[in-house]
Amino acid sequence: MAEPFIQLRNIRKSFGDHVVLDGVDLSIYEGEITAIIGKSGGGKSVLLKHMIGLLKPDSGEILIKGKPLREFTKEEWRRFKRSLSYMFQSNALFDSMTVYENIALPLVERGGLSQAEIDERVMARMKQFELEDVTGKYPSQISGGMQKRVALARALVTDPKMILFDEPTTGLDPLRKNAVLNMIAHYQKAIGFTAVVVSHDIPDIFFISNRVAIIDNKKIPFQGTPIELEQSDSEIVWEFIHGQESLQDQLTGLHSKIEVERTLRQELERIGKFQDVFSVVLITVDSLERIREQMGYIAAQRIFQCLGMSLRDALGAAGYAARFGPDEILALLPHAGAEQAARIIDEIVGQCRKEKIMDPKSYPKVCVDFELKAAIVQVTERMAYQELIERLRKEQKVIAKMQCRPKGDGS
Amino acid sequence: MKDRAVGPFAFFAWWGRLFLGLLGELGAMAIFAMHGFLLIFTYPFQFKKIIQQVYFIGVKSVLIISLIGLFTGMVLGLQGYYTLVKFGSEGLLGAAVALSLIRELGPVLTALMIIGRAGSSMAAEIGIMRISEQIDALDTMDINPMRFLVAPRIAASIIVFPLLTALFDVIGIIGGYLTGVVQLGINSGIYFNRMYDSVVLEDVSGGFYKSLAFAFVVAVICCYQGYFTHMRPEGFGARGVSLATTSAVVLSCVSVLIVDYVLTSFLL
Numbered sequence: 001m002a003e004p005f006i007q008l009r010n011i012r013k014s015f016g017d018h019v020v021l022d023g024v025d026l027s028i029y030e031g032e033i034t035a036i037i038g039k040s041g042g043g044k045s046v047l048l049k050h051m052i053g054l055l056k057p058d059s060g061e062i063l064i065k066g067k068p069l070r071e072f073t074k075e076e077w078r079r080f081k082r083s084l085s086y087m088f089q090s091n092a093l094f095d096s097m098t099v100y101e102n103i104a105l106p107l108v109e110r111g112g113l114s115q116a117e118i119d120e121r122v123m124a125r126m127k128q129f130e131l132e133d134v135t136g137k138y139p140s141q142i143s144g145g146m147q148k149r150v151a152l153a154r155a156l157v158t159d160p161k162m163i164l165f166d167e168p169t170t171g172l173d174p175l176r177k178n179a180v181l182n183m184i185a186h187y188q189k190a191i192g193f194t195a196v197v198v199s200h201d202i203p204d205i206f207f208i209s210n211r212v213a214i215i216d217n218k219k220i221p222f223q224g225t226p227i228e229l230e231q232s233d234s235e236i237v238w239e240f241i242h243g244q245e246s247l248q249d250q251l252t253g254l255h256s257k258i259e260v261e262r263t264l265r266q267e268l269e270r271i272g273k274f275q276d277v278f279s280v281v282l283i284t285v286d287s288l289e290r291i292r293e294q295m296g297y298i299a300a301q302r303i304f305q306c307l308g309m310s311l312r313d314a315l316g317a318a319g320y321a322a323r324f325g326p327d328e329i330l331a332l333l334p335h336a337g338a339e340q341a342a343r344i345i346d347e348i349v350g351q352c353r354k355e356k357i358m359d360p361k362s363y364p365k366v367c368v369d370f371e372l373k374a375a376i377v378q379v380t381e382r383m384a385y386q387e388l389i390e391r392l393r394k395e396q397k398v399i400a401k402m403q404c405r406p407k408g409d410g411s
Numbered sequence: 412m413k414d415r416a417v418g419p420f421a422f423f424a425w426w427g428r429l430f431l432g433l434l435g436e437l438g439a440m441a442i443f444a445m446h447g448f449l450l451i452f453t454y455p456f457q458f459k460k461i462i463q464q465v466y467f468i469g470v471k472s473v474l475i476i477s478l479i480g481l482f483t484g485m486v487l488g489l490q491g492y493y494t495l496v497k498f499g500s501e502g503l504l505g506a507a508v509a510l511s512l513i514r515e516l517g518p519v520l521t522a523l524m525i526i527g528r529a530g531s532s533m534a535a536e537i538g539i540m541r542i543s544e545q546i547d548a549l550d551t552m553d554i555n556p557m558r559f560l561v562a563p564r565i566a567a568s569i570i571v572f573p574l575l576t577a578l579f580d581v582i583g584i585i586g587g588y589l590t591g592v593v594q595l596g597i598n599s600g601i602y603f604n605r606m607y608d609s610v611v612l613e614d615v616s617g618g619f620y621k622s623l624a625f626a627f628v629v630a631v632i633c634c635y636q637g638y639f640t641h642m643r644p645e646g647f648g649a650r651g652v653s654l655a656t657t658s659a660v661v662l663s664c665v666s667v668l669i670v671d672y673v674l675t676s677f678l679l
Binding site: 052054078081082084085086088090092093094095096105106109110111158 | 455536539540543544545547548550551552553554559
């Protein structure tokens with residue numbers, strides 16, 4: 001791979017006693033979009049500010065095209081800085097200047113351009129970002145989304161080689177959010193600048209970036225292409241990509257898939273060594289996909305949530321349950337035989353009937369028939385994990401049905 | 412400084428810390444002042460921004476300075492008359508009013524008024540720019556924030572303070588004339604003749620030097636307080652800006668009076 005444009009080596013930074021970065025290594029390559037994702041307050045902005053010299057690391061080294069930053073002469077640093085733009089999370093527009101003056105400022109202060117040239121370049125950017133109507137207004141007089149666009153226009157007006165975006169989409173509505181990401185991707189291709197984007201927008205940000213770095217616990221545990229990210233089996237990575245699903249799982253009160261999978265594998269290992277028994281249950285909604293398509297997301301989520309929560313209640317603290325597939329829940333019942341597992345399934349069905357998710361009246365306009373299926377495997381001897389899962393999927397039986405029209409209705 | 416001394420040394424340690432802190436702050440301010448001052452003369456000159464500041468600090472202060480000058484002169488005329496008449500030398504009123512205005516009251520009161528009007532807003536404006544990351548934004552655009560924000564303000568203050576002081580002096584003298592001559596009936600020829608006799612160029616230039624020194628001190632302190640709003644340990648955000656503004660006003664007022672004393676003792 002080519003030499004990185006910017007390379008951070010073992011960067012440490014703390015504010016007072018509060019350590020923000022502890023040994024961060026990161027490479028930014030020329031002409032690429034690098035996304036930095038991480039929890040808020042995790043030091044993403046601090047990391048970005050190191051790249052532009054707004055903050056100096058306590059220790060570690062920043063290399064720009066292989067040359068350490070501290071060996072830069074004043075003139076070299078100046079030239080490097082002129083080729084950068086930074087877009088602040090808070091936009092940092094000059095609030096006592098008009099929109100036009102804000103965008104023109106970098107050009108005016110840099111000198112070397114005539115008023116007409118400045119005018120032309122500023123107006124071109126304003127047009128691009130649909131800001132012609134607010135030329136003479138002050139930042140506080142325009143909406144948050146517009147302010148963001150003014151900040152973007154100001155960052156792009158100098159035709160920089162590299163732009164650092166500090167959460168460019170925070171606080172925008174979904175339409176504008178995609179528009180901004182799209183814009184970054186589009187101009188990046190057209191102009192060819194290097195971009196570093198700090199963002200919360202998972203998964204949208206992956207679609208436009210060439211590289212992704214995750215910052216977590218003061219370090220960068222992962223950096224690579226979005227595809228490498230998706231196929232990574234690291235737990236931290238999984239947590240980040242499935243952030244949205246995990247919210248759904250939290251609503252259903254289920255464990256994480258990784259947790260349950262790990263416990264199940266452990267139990268399968270142990271089963272030969274100790275005389276013990278446990279059961280595994282797989283509950284499926286047939287089909288959640290159809291429910292989602294025809295009755296909507298919320299109905300689908302409610303049904304799944306009800307299953308998850310009643311399962312959690314029935315299991316108590318002893319068992320483990322997690323969303324296994326899009327419409328599957330896998331539960332692990334230690335020290336339980338098949339009969340006990342069957343009782344739990346009955347309980348769940350009872351609970352779901354009580355909460356009326358199996359009642360056609362809950363779905364007044366559009367109603368779709370669906371079935372709940374379950375399979376129980378009592379494990380008494382060693383078997384392979386994959387074999388167990390396959391057996392569960394094969395042995396599924398219908399445990400409850402929802403029919404939109406009562407039987408014998410005729411039609 | 413983490414090692415806190417205990418027992419009898421705690422007292423000395425406290426003073427030591429205070430003194431070191433103060434020394435550090437003064438040093439930082441001195442560097443800030445020199446840096447800001449030298450940046451005035453870097454190419455390309457920021458004529459437009461300096462003119463804007465001259466307008467803001469100077470032109471907009473004309474009315475208030477005239478008003479204060481007028482009443483200061485008038486009250487000087489009254490007080491001076493009642494004191495001088497006891498010695499039968501009310502003819503010296505013109506000299507008394509002019510000398511106290513030109514040598515002392517003009518520069519000091521003008522400085523205090525500008526601190527209240529423009530110094531506070533300098534600190535607040537720069538402070539808000541600091542906390543809303545606008546200063547960082549300038550930095551990332553390779554615009555030197557010291558040059559962009561501080562230098563024009565120092566330059567404009569140095570231009571404006573002597574001019575406003577002169578205005579203050581003239582209007583004050585007219586104020587003295589109003590009470591002394593028009594109201595209390597001193598001969599106007601005597602009022603101006605005594606003034607002409609007693610005021611020498613050293614008096615005028617002394618006042619001029621003072622106003623130059625005040626300009627520099629006030630602009631530096633107010634800009635410094637705003638510029639380093641974010642470094643204040645006791646307040647962040649809007650509260651930090653309000654504290655910065657307060658200390659800008661208080662510190663510059665105190666400094667003006669201290670500098671006044673020091674300069675007066677050298678100039679006399």
